Amino acid sequence: MPFSFKQFHIDDSRCGMPVSTDGVMLGAWANIKQSNTILDIGAGSGLLTLMAAQRAEQLAQTAAGLTSNAVKIVAVELDDLAAQDCLDNIANSPWAEMIEFHHGAIQDFSAQHLAQCQAKRSPLFDSIICNPPYFDNGPQSTQQQRATARHTDSLSFSELLKHIELLLAPHGAASLILPVESEARFTGALTQTSLAISKRVSISTVSNKPPRRLLLELKHQAKIESTEHSSLVISDPSGQYSQQMIALCREFYLKL
Known part of the structure; x- marks a missing residue:
């Protein structure tokens, strides 16, 4: 279902995993400073690519000597139909020139990019964001796209972390x-x-x-040096967004 945010629009009609609260929270929270x-x-x-682009532009406006033109965002997607949505959403956004899209597996992209790094044509990444597949057992969706997006059959945690380790700059997050x-x-x-966990935020739908x-x-x-632990509650007992959630996502959701 198409979804409009304050500065961009997402059409996810061909994508196995639609826009979700999980994705919005991650995109708003991810460390891209x-x-x-x-x-x-x-x-x-x-979704995460465009949220990063919006935040990069906003950060550039508040940082002396930095422009969003200096920021490069790379989006990698394997699924053919999701890739079509992604390309269309990027093209229709205000930040198309900032974004480079790669249609294929992260394993193939990683090999290509690391070769470019060795040839000193590309740097490692300061920031990596990912809403990964997470189920490795149990019933899978009858819709193949959704099953692929949700299950680690397509990308295990070990495989994902190996490539994050290789592609993340020494100072990166x-x-x-x-x-x-x-x-x-x-x-x-x-x-x-x-790699190790530097920040861990536990998220509850409501306070109880x-x-x-x-x-x-x-x-x-x-x-x-140590892991920073915190928590976040999405909604108060009345079902309204909590002040934490509003503070995190107000730059994106239309009604905040």
């Missing part, structure tokens, strides 16, 4: 969102890399419910 190069892994409809029940598997895969999602920021271990 002082980032000249940003990578969106599994871009889908382009990667931002992801996961269901709470996937945390153990994710952190198990994380121990096989040089246990956390259901986690926002995670990863950095190379050498850059981490």
Whole structure:
């Protein structure tokens, strides 16, 4: 279903995973400060890419000597139909010139980009954002696109983290969102890399419910002194967005 934000529009009609609260929270929270190069892994409809572009432009307007023209965002998407949505949404946005799109697997993009880095034609990424597949068992959707987008058959945590580790600059940060029940598997895969969690936000739908999602920021271990823990509640008991949620997402949602 098409979805309009304050500064851009998303048509996700061909995408396996539609616009979601998870994606909006991640896009608003992801650490892209002082980032000249940003990578969106599994871009889908382009939501995270366009949120990063909007934020990069806003950051440039408040930072002396920095312009959004200096920022390059790369979106990588494997699925053919989602790629069509992503390309259309980028082209119809105010930031098309800032964004480069790659249609293919992150494994192939990673190999190509690392070769360019070795030839000193491209830098590693200051920021990586990803709303990854997270189910590795249980029933899969009968809609193949949605099953691919949600299940790790197409991209395991180990495979994803390997490429984040390779593509993330030494000073960089990667931002992801996961269901709470996937945390153990994710952190198990994380121990096989040089990355560690620098920030962990537990998210509850309402204040009296246990956390259901986690926002995670990863950095190379050498850059981490300790993990910062916090929490976020989406709605108050009356069903209205909490002040935390409003503060996080007010630059995007039309009615905030």
